[in-house]
Amino acid sequence: MIEEEQEIQDSFVKKSTVAEVEKEKISLKLQLLIFLKI
Helix, strand or coil: CHHHHHHHHHHHHHHHHHHHHHHHHHHHHHHHHHHHHC
């Protein structure tokens, strides 16, 4: 039972980390677009 909970937590952490990385990528792309427009 405890192992299962640990797996769920691990997958949740991975998902949130991926979401954070995606947000960073998007913001970097937006900054690049704005920079190129100037």
